[in-house]
Amino acid sequence: MARARAVAGLKTPRTRLKRRPNRGHHDFATIAAILDEAFYCHVAFVAGGQPYAIPTNFGRNGRTLYIHGSFASRMLNELAKGIPLCLTATIVDGLVLARSAFHMSVNYRSAMVLGTATRVEGDEKESALEIISEHILPGRWADVRWPNRKELKATTVLKLDITEASAKIRSGPPVDDDADLALQCWAGVMPLKLVPGEPVADAQLPAGTAVPDYARRFPRPRGRD
Amino acid sequence: MARARAVAGLKTPRTRLKRRPNRGHHDFATIAAILDEAFYCHVAFVAGGQPYAIPTNFGRNGRTLYIHGSFASRMLNELAKGIPLCLTATIVDGLVLARSAFHMSVNYRSAMVLGTATRVEGDEKESALEIISEHILPGRWADVRWPNRKELKATTVLKLDITEASAKIRSGPPVDDDADLALQCWAGVMPLKLVPGEPVADAQLPAGTAVPDYARRFPRPRGRD
Numbered sequence: 332m333a334r335a336r337a338v339a340g341l342k343t344p345r346t347r348l349k350r351r352p353n354r355g356h357h358d359f360a361t362i363a364a365i366l367d368e369a370f371y372c373h374v375a376f377v378a379g380g381q382p383y384a385i386p387t388n389f390g391r392n393g394r395t396l397y398i399h400g401s402f403a404s405r406m407l408n409e410l411a412k413g414i415p416l417c418l419t420a421t422i423v424d425g426l427v428l429a430r431s432a433f434h435m436s437v438n439y440r441s442a443m444v445l446g447t448a449t450r451v452e453g454d455e456k457e458s459a460l461e462i463i464s465e466h467i468l469p470g471r472w473a474d475v476r477w478p479n480r481k482e483l484k485a486t487t488v489l490k491l492d493i494t495e496a497s498a499k500i501r502s503g504p505p506v507d508d509d510a511d512l513a514l515q516c517w518a519g520v521m522p523l524k525l526v527p528g529e530p531v532a533d534a535q536l537p538a539g540t541a542v543p544d545y546a547r548r549f550p551r552p553r554g555r556d
Numbered sequence: 557m558a559r560a561r562a563v564a565g566l567k568t569p570r571t572r573l574k575r576r577p578n579r580g581h582h583d584f585a586t587i588a589a590i591l592d593e594a595f596y597c598h599v600a601f602v603a604g605g606q607p608y609a610i611p612t613n614f615g616r617n618g619r620t621l622y623i624h625g626s627f628a629s630r631m632l633n634e635l636a637k638g639i640p641l642c643l644t645a646t647i648v649d650g651l652v653l654a655r656s657a658f659h660m661s662v663n664y665r666s667a668m669v670l671g672t673a674t675r676v677e678g679d680e681k682e683s684a685l686e687i688i689s690e691h692i693l694p695g696r697w698a699d700v701r702w703p704n705r706k707e708l709k710a711t712t713v714l715k716l717d718i719t720e721a722s723a724k725i726r727s728g729p730p731v732d733d734d735a736d737l738a739l740q741c742w743a744g745v746m747p748l749k750l751v752p753g754e755p756v757a758d759a760q761l762p763a764g765t766a767v768p769d770y771a772r773r774f775p776r777p778r779g780r781d
Contacts, residue, residue, distance in 0.1 A: 349628075373598040373600075375607040377602055380640065381570055381642070381670060382602050383644075383670075384599070385644070386646040386664065386666050403575055415606050417606070417607050419608075423596065428696065431707075432689055432697065435700070439611065443610075445606060460657060467660065468746075472657065474742070475654070478656075478657055504758050504759065507760075514700075517766065517767055518757070519757040519758045520755070520756045520758075521752055523752055523753070523774075525750050526748070526749060526751050527747065527748055528650075528746075528749055529747070530746050530747075531747065532742070532743070533745075534729065546651075546746050
């Protein structure tokens with residue numbers, strides 16, 4: 332695991348790791364790298380006294396995160412009121428198979444950003460949509476038809492600044508009790524990776540239309556700084 | 557997309573999908589299948605007025621979900637007070653590359669369970685730990701040393717009944733506007749799958765210890781009903 336380097340601002344009493352502080356990171360580069368590799372995030376917010384965790388795509392431009400959706404989205408309309416939210420992105424890297432059930436674990440990297448979101452309009456809205464699209468699949472934006480006025484109106488974009496955040500990382504082999512090392516049990520790490528399969532062309536695509544190279548590129552390159 | 561079949565109880569005003577109701581499902585079998593295939597979940601809860609979404613492992617036995625962690629875990633101690641929570645498990649199946657940015661999408665399956673958790677003790681605690689372990693990797697429990705009294709004491713297990721829940725599923729090809737079908741742009745689905753890599757044996761493992769078959773099995777078999 333990389334050494335934790337705390338950066339003023341990101342580490343607060345709410346993002347400090349009380350347990351296993353050696354798994355906690357508060358430097359911006361570590362948090363940004365997880366956000367950039369993550370395919371999507373879960374956004375937690377409260378509506379009517381009930382917390383929700385909703386999966387959604389997002390994009391990053393420096394210290395700003397963007398999320399988007401329909402202008403009718405309940406989540407976005409609640410968040411646009413400026414209520415507290417938590418955006419968490421998690422990447423699973425493998426199963427940690429220890430010799431005891433107690434030490435079974437998962438290797439993962441998770442970034443959590445706390446804050447409030449605000450509505451984005453005008454030029455920033457259009458560029459935010461490009462940033463979200465390029466986060467999902469870098470290279471795609473140049474090939475597609477861009478949003479028209481009606482589509483822009485039907486879309487809500489919110490931004491969230493990365494001012495209070497943390498990362499949690501578990502990596503490496505199992506940590507077993509000495510007394511368990513003699514057990515006749517395989518131990519180690521089973522890596523897990525999200526990989527692309529064979530592209531499935533749309534039925535209405537003219538025969539012979541080539542699959543673009545960027546569609547096969549995985550994991551995707553880093554976001555913008 | 558499978559047809560939605562509502563089951564009394566799971567569908568409530570809070571789990572009803574207001575937008576895109578055709579993506580919403582409230583039948584138990586659909587929700588259970590997503591939970592069983594999901595590798596982990598995010599649990600949303602509120603502490604000090606701030607919502608959090610925290611990744612964690614879980615297990616399912618019929619209509620009961622189990623989560624576990626250290627007795628010192630802030631999340632588990634907050635949840636044990638009986639505060640409202642949301643457990644969401646999401647599986648990404650692919651990128652949906654439409655001809656317009658507006659219709660770009662992701663194929664995914666997500667299950668969301670709302671409720672409150674209660675502490676589990678005694679025999680149910682031990683069996684819950686087996687259920688969580690077998691959810692992570694079926695077959696592993698029989699091979700490892702089981703928790704001793706000290707480890708059980710150091711572990712908190714909570715349960716959550718599936719009484720209010722929904723699933724959201726997006727599948728299939730892109731849905732483009734007719735006017736965009738003539739664009740010279742590849743369109744279709746890029747499938748994504750979590751796959752196991754080559755196992756990495758622990759450095760202290762005796763040479764020649766075989767990797768168990770269950771460690772290579774992926775996706776994992778379904779949970780218990």
